[in-house]
Amino acid sequence: METRQxxxxxxxxxxxxxxxxxxxxxxxxxxxxxxxxxxxxxxxSNEDMKSQLIQAMQNLEKLIEEAGYECKGIVRLNIYTTSTAELWPHFPVFQEWINKHGIRQALTLLEVTSLFETLKVELEATVVK
Incomplete structure (x- = not known):
C-alpha cells in the first residue's frame, strides 16, 4: 500500500x-x-472531556487492532464533540496519540448539539492496510 499526503x-x-x-x-x-x-x-462515561477523549482513543485503538489493522493505517478521522472549546485544551493529548502511531490523516472536527447519553467526544476512522 502507498499513501501520499x-x-x-x-x-x-x-x-x-x-x-x-x-x-x-x-x-x-x-x-x-x-x-x-x-x-x-x-x-x-460521565467523566470530563480529557478522560473521555483518552478512553475514546483507547477504544478506537482496540477496535483497529482487534480487526487486524494498525493505527498508523488511519487515513481519515472525524471528531465529533459537544464542545470544541472544552476539547481544544486537550488537543495535545490527541496529538501525542497521533504522533505515537505515526498517523497523518485527513481530519474533520465537528461540534454537535449532543452525543449519546453523557458522551462528549466521538472518533470515527477509516483505516487501510
Missing amino acids: INPWKWQDERSYAQAVEVKHAESTLYCSGQTAINADGVS
Missing part, C-alpha cells in the same frame, strides 16, 4: 493532520463506527 499549506502540520490523503494499492479498508468513552459493559 497532500498539503498545499504548512499550517495543518501544527495540528497533526493532512489536507488530503491518497491511498494506492490498499489490501483492504476498515470503516470504523464512531468510538466513544463507553466501557466494556456498555456504560457511557
Whole structure:
C-alpha cells in the first residue's frame, strides 16, 4: 500500500493532520463506527472531556487492532464533540496519540448539539492496510 499526503499549506502540520490523503494499492479498508468513552459493559462515561477523549482513543485503538489493522493505517478521522472549546485544551493529548502511531490523516472536527447519553467526544476512522 502507498499513501501520499497532500498539503498545499504548512499550517495543518501544527495540528497533526493532512489536507488530503491518497491511498494506492490498499489490501483492504476498515470503516470504523464512531468510538466513544463507553466501557466494556456498555456504560457511557460521565467523566470530563480529557478522560473521555483518552478512553475514546483507547477504544478506537482496540477496535483497529482487534480487526487486524494498525493505527498508523488511519487515513481519515472525524471528531465529533459537544464542545470544541472544552476539547481544544486537550488537543495535545490527541496529538501525542497521533504522533505515537505515526498517523497523518485527513481530519474533520465537528461540534454537535449532543452525543449519546453523557458522551462528549466521538472518533470515527477509516483505516487501510
